[in-house]
Amino acid sequence: ESDNAAKGEAMTMPINLNVNGNAVQLSVEPETLLVDALRDQLRLTGTHVGCDTSQCGACTVLLDGNSVKSCTMLAVQAADRRVTTIEGLGTPAALHPMQAAFREHHALQCGFCTPGMIMSAVDLLSRNPNPTEAEVREGLEGNICRCTGYHNIVKAVLDCAQKMKSAPVREIAHG
Numbered sequence: 357e358s359d360n361a362a363k364g365e366a367m368t369m370p371i372n373l374n375v376n377g378n379a380v381q382l383s384v385e386p387e388t389l390l391v392d393a394l395r396d397q398l399r400l401t402g403t404h405v406g407c408d409t410s411q412c413g414a415c416t417v418l419l420d421g422n423s424v425k426s427c428t429m430l431a432v433q434a435a436d437r438r439v440t441t442i443e444g445l446g447t448p449a450a451l452h453p454m455q456a457a458f459r460e461h462h463a464l465q466c467g468f469c470t471p472g473m474i475m476s477a478v479d480l481l482s483r484n485p486n487p488t489e490a491e492v493r494e495g496l497e498g499n500i501c502r503c504t505g506y507h508n509i510v511k512a513v514l515d516c517a518q519k520m521k522s523a524p525v526r527e528i529a530h531g
């Protein structure tokens with residue numbers, strides 16, 4: 357226990373997972389949070405940390421297509437699973453329809469909440485492609501925005517739902 361090297365060796369375990377379509381192997385400690393593995397080891401810093409109370413949703417990613425708060429999950433829980441972060445959704449040249457809708461409707465100001473908000477919105481539409489305004493608000497309840505008052509975010513999600521009807525984007529980020 358006083359031997360740090362031996363302790364570090366013993367405490368680290370390799371995990372395989374798929375991140376944004378790429379197979380990756382990480383060495384993580386049992387208590388490493390998924391958000392820290394993504395940000396610190398993979399440098400996927402689009403996933404934000406906005407609280408230490410599991411409330412803000414800035415850290416939201418998709419795990420096997422379902423939104424999760426990556427600050428509430430251990431990295432080892434993502435072993436052999438598929439993680440999608442905001443970096444895997446679209447590129448500046450080819451925005452995901454949700455990203456395009458957020459831009460079009462001015463659904464962001466400081467942008468801090470935006471990656472998590474977009475991941476939650478994508479998850480919402482994958483489960484409910486034609487939500488009402490109330491369903492959008494309810495679906496995004498786990499994501500806090502301190503800037504926009506939510507109105508433009510809701511507008512963006514509703515508009516995206518309309519646009520995606522003709523070409524649903526259910527599965528994303530196959531690399």
Ligand code: FES
Nearest residue numbers: 406410412413427
């Ligand atoms: Fe706030 Fe995860 S960082 S919910």
Ligand code: FES
Nearest residue numbers: 465469501502503
């Ligand atoms: Fe600033 Fe949402 S745009 S927190």
